[in-house]
Amino acid sequence: MRSHRVTVSWNCSSRSRPSRICSRLTRAGNRTAVLIELRTIERLFGMSRPPDSLVDTRFRQTCRLSVSWWLNALVVPGVLLMACAQRGPMDVGSRADYADEGSTLTTSYEGQTPKIEMEKRGDRWFVTVYQGRQPSSGYAIRVERAIGVGTALRLRARFTVPSPGSATPTVATSPAHTISLPFGADAIYLYDQDDRQRAEFVRP
Numbered sequence: 001m002r003s004h005r006v007t008v009s010w011n012c013s014s015r016s017r018p019s020r021i022c023s024r025l026t027r028a029g030n031r032t033a034v035l036i037e038l039r040t041i042e043r044l045f046g047m048s049r050p051p052d053s054l055v056d057t058r059f060r061q062t063c064r065l066s067v068s069w070w071l072n073a074l075v076v077p078g079v080l081l082m083a084c085a086q087r088g089p090m091d092v093g094s095r096a097d098y099a100d101e102g103s104t105l106t107t108s109y110e111g112q113t114p115k116i117e118m119e120k121r122g123d124r125w126f127v128t129v130y131q132g133r134q135p136s137s138g139y140a141i142r143v144e145r146a147i148g149v150g151t152a153l154r155l156r157a158r159f160t161v162p163s164p165g166s167a168t169p170t171v172a173t174s175p176a177h178t179i180s181l182p183f184g185a186d187a188i189y190l191y192d193q194d195d196r197q198r199a200e201f202v203r204p
Contacts, residue, residue: 003122084196088195093149101178125184131175141175153185159192
């Protein structure tokens with residue numbers, strides 16, 4: 001999970017409560033604020049003012065506390081104050097169970113870019129992800145996670161490429177991996193291990 005530094009500003013002259021700050025953080029972009037045992041935190045801060053050692057008069061007695069400071073310096077036993085992180089495309093929805101139907105390095109797909117196909121066989125839906133035509137061996141693609149978001153499906157796959165300078169046979173390959181699910185999706189989105197979208201499929 002990628003952490004992002006978030007600054008919490010507390011104006012000591014006002015009676016701002018941690019709950020209001022947490023609420024503002026929760027509404028900010030894709031950040032998620034988690035606050036547990038809020039009453040304990042408010043008792044530590046005396047409801048209206050943090051400890052005097054935190055007051056910086058150069059900024060009109062506004063105390064700026066980063067989330068990393070909160071986690072490292074103000075975590076008391078049994079109390080987790082805040083954790084802020086940016087959510088990725090695979091951090092929403094619910095896990096979708098699938099069966100691994102196997103992978104291959106040779107397919108009839110001649111395209112250069114990743115591709116998704118879906119077809120129904122019997123009572124299951126088969127989804128194949130293609131890495132695209134490659135100039136040598138050493139390439140591969142494998143689905144590692146699937147989540148359902150409404151009627152859509154998001155897949156995270158690992159795209160393997162040869163190491164720089166490695167000796168690989170110069171034979172063309174077209175890697176693919178197939179999985180099957182008990183349901184069909186209206187749309188499928190393919191992400192790589194860095195959460196970059198590489199392909200999408202929309203059922204006609």
